[in-house]
Amino acid sequence: MQPDNSTETMNPGDEAPPNTPGAGEDICRACHGTGKVEGARCTVCGGTGKVLQGIGGG
Numbered sequence: 570m571q572p573d574n575s576t577e578t579m580n581p582g583d584e585a586p587p588n589t590p591g592a593g594e595d596i597c598r599a600c601h602g603t604g605k606v607e608g609a610r611c612t613v614c615g616g617t618g619k620v621l622q623g624i625g626g627g
């Protein structure tokens with residue numbers, strides 16, 4: 570069984586799948602874009618330093 574691409578790249582901090590129209594990348598607030606929190610990989614953005622914001626979020 571093959572994992573779905575749209576969900577494979579989802580991280581806990583993402584508000585929308587990468588292929589969502591209108592969704593944009595934003596700096597992860599948990600790690601401030603570094604991808605790490607206290608030396609460990611940020612679990613919010615999955616270490617990417619970025620999260621996806623949904624439409625009209627914030």
Ligand SMILES: [Zn+2]
Nearest residue numbers: 597600611614
């Ligand atoms: Zn992060």
